[in-house]
Amino acid sequence: MHTGSVTPFGRRSMTLGMLANQVMAREIKPDQSVDKWKLFRALCEAKALLGIGDRALAVLNSLLTFYPKNELAQENGLVVFPSNIQLSLRTHGMAEQTVRRHLAALVEAGLLVRKDSPNGKRYVRRDSAGEIDEAFGFSLAPLLARADEIKQLAAEVMAERLHVQRLRERITLCRRDIAKLIEVAVEEEIPGDWQGLYREFRDLIEGLPRSPTTAQLELLLDELTALHTDILNRLEIRVKSTKQRGNADYIERHIQNSNPKSTSEFEPGFETKQGATAEPDNDRGSLTAAKGRGETGHPFAQTEEEQSRRPGVRNDGGGLKSFPLGLVLQACPEILAYGPDGAIRNWRDLMAAAVIVRSMLGVSPSAYEEAANVMGPENAATVMACILERGGHINSAGGYLRDLTRRSEKGEFAIGPMLMALLKANGQGRLKVG
Secondary structure, eight states, X not given: OOOOOOSOSTTOOOOHHHHHHHHHHTOOOTTOEEEHHHHHHHHHHTHHXXXXXXXXXXXXXXXXXXSSOSEEEGGGOOEEOOOHHHHHHHTTSOOHHHHHHHHHHHHHTTSOEEEOOTTSOOEEEEOTTSOEEEEEEEEOHHHHHTHHHHHHHHHHHHHHHHHHHHHHHHHHHHHHHHHHHHHHHHHTTOSSOHHHHHHHHHHXXXXXXXXXXXXXXXXXXHHHHHHXXXXXXXXXXXXXXXXXXXXHHHHHHHHHHHOTTOOOSSSOOXXXXXXXXXEEOTTTSOEEEOTTSOOOSSTTOSOHHHHHHSTTOEEOTTSSEEOOHHHHHHHOGGGGGGSGGGOOOSHHHHHHHHHHHHHHTTOOHHHHHHHHHHHOHHHHHHHHHHHHHXXXXXXXXXXXXXXXXXXXXXXXXXXXXXXXXHHHHTTOOSOOOO
């Protein structure tokens, strides 16, 4: 048997790569074998790393069908010798010219070795017993020699695919979380540049190419994770501060209910003048002063009957007491700048100014409308004036107004203490009612 010829037949040139493949194909262990179809599946996984395409794999698949055993082993012989016509049939009608091109690609990739006959034909010689003595065609020896390498490459490809899949899953979860967290922040009117954060979020998503690399996916996930952490921290701070304020409100209400000298649950308390006595009101638990003993600790802690007799104070449709416009403007002078021509002459001017202030402070129309329905339009405008006056101490004007509206529905809120506290803060010593 002639084994020295390694050069290809005809005009095909010899290359060092072809020679290296032939040398490698001879380095097969005597007992080495591999299942050809398992190896072919590994080849399909690692095709990108091996530099071959689907059509070349189809040709290789047809070549493997001509190998009589399932196990590729040197003792079974490793040369197959089908003609191009037979290969064309087994590749479902692929043109012979295309078959030859993909055979050359498999040889170039180091998966096949040509074993050409003297005339370039593919055939086999058999001995007297009918066994194959020598075959000319394509040797599958490189597949057997590189079986471990091919399996390793396939494992790397599958690991990379799994990694990319997990990256995409984590990106999807992160995108969903960010979108919903921003949504709840906007709905709850939590202070912050949520529109800016949303634009940053959309820029990250839209900057991803249609077919991103693993590195691009990893970078996107890192950026989204950082953005998610930032948003979550802001919301957690808000939740903690709300919880602390809730605990403080509860403690303050508890002290008020336990201490008959407490005057207000919304604003800092007023000290009762010396000599004044007080008793609990049957309806609200507030205080009324003993007649003829001076002012009470809270100027608006009288009974319903006493308040109805007080000059300039009337019951509005919302169930709250409306106070004179002059008193409101004296306690909340900042609202004057938002009235028509920079002045407020009547309640209509105050309500018009309140609408402007409402928009400026970011209070939603629905929140203000609800407050007007519950408190009455004049009282809602008064509350907006108070909120404007205390703007530096209120994080969310909309949320604060909704809270006051809910408490007003329950009969737990009075405007008087707010006005009195602002009068005191503005240096107005005595209450002017008229």
